[in-house]
Amino acid sequence: MDALGEFVRVYQTTIGVIGINALLALSVWITLYAGQLTLGNAAFMAIGAYGAALLGMRLGVPFPLGLVLGAGLSATLALPLGLAVFRLRGVYLAIATIGFGEVVRVLLLTLPFTGKALGLNGIPPLTELWHIYLSLVVVAYVLWRVQGSTVGRAWAAIREDEIAAASQGIAIRRYKLAAFVAGAALAAWAGGLSAHLNFSIEPGDFGFTRAVQILVYAVVGGTPSVAGPILGATLLTALPEILRPLREYRDIFAGLILMGVIIYLPRGLVTLAELRKTRRLQEIGAADVA
């Protein structure tokens, strides 16, 4: 027990960041599950982070309420944005959401109350590890249950074949929008938690790199199940710590591992278990190679 306590104490920040990254990975997983590639989640994270921090520091709003309001603000902004961008598909949709991310970043650099390039400092460190991990457990459970519901099936159907999905009575636009708004709220929730964990935030934390990182967690972990994004975020966040003995070469190795996973497990780490079965089926010629 002591050893565990010591481990948690030493790696407290990393453990917290892993949980937050897992929440972020799940936020983009929701839209990926519905077959939509969006890269706006870093911006929604920023809205939650700045929202929660500013409400707490300037207006004395209690921490939990700040988190809720940040997520609510993010969802409210996602709604009209989603209505506009879901005219687009695939890479065009991704680019449009990147554009939104840039708009948010520049606004954070120019608005009078966001601290411009310096960002916000001295954010009270109110986030406890159990806040993060309770959120993660609740979110993972809810998403897991949603997968088997009418909504989860509708998302999967849209991902598989949008035209056929419309013919089954699924209001495509509405379901895409719901996924987008839910993802935005979740990313903002994670952002609020991270602001009060790190005690300072700046616009650069929420740029394009961040958006891609979030996507990579989800894709490397695997999008077929809820476990994928959590696994991906955990491994990729812990990897720099694990590779610390390699010193200056560690980023190279982290990159190589990433490439290896994407090449050999294109559907993500969670499919590792399936792989053996598929191999066997392929050997007896029973599986579709595609």
Place this chain on the structure above:
Amino acid sequence: MLLECDGISKRFGGVHAVAEVDLAVAPGQVFGLIGPNGAGKTTLVNLISGHLRIDAGAIRFAGADVTRLAPHALTARGIARTFQGVRLFKGLTVLENVLVGRHARMRSDVLRRLWPRGAPDRRDRESAGLLLERLGLKRPQALAGELAYGDQRRLEIARALASEPRLLILDEPAAGMNPAESARLRELMRALVAEGLTIVLIEHDVRLVMGTCERVAVLNFGRKIAEGTPVEIQASPIVREAYLGSEDAA
């Protein structure tokens, strides 16, 4: 009339894919739609099912104007369809495909599902299972993409039936089926019509059309060139020239 198309038209650039077509499908009928390749049959279906926007004309279904409705709204009103070439959700299981087909008849169960032991869709799963049985599909947990082609076609019909439609539009359902499967399809259509379903059948297989349809309309170059009973259509010189003639050449 269950379905009435009144002078509906669709252009793609300079091409009149569908030009001022009138159709009237009575309830309980099997209505055949035939014509050579590129005659506009599938475009016409896409207009009726809401996948394409109509340029001119009007569509009425069960007495109500449905001209501008989206596909999902039409499904809710009772129009179901299959696609030329199969469009299944290949990454989902056979059972899931049928459950998605029931979407229009299911209430959202997201909230009830949050309860750990909740299985609010038990009834829907049962009725989906019955549909699979009826269509002779035996592996509900197999991925739809893994099925043989004939099975995929039947699964698509099961999925369409899951929405409890009043009108079922089948776009070349017998393509890729062997004669035995095609005969079973004919049996199924008879049984469905006996239960009160109305079917619009688009088909190349002339024997299937002539053997099942009460009325047949013939399209050529986007226009309806003839309509009547199968016997009248087979006797019509215009149809012979446009369709059956080309069939002989092929």
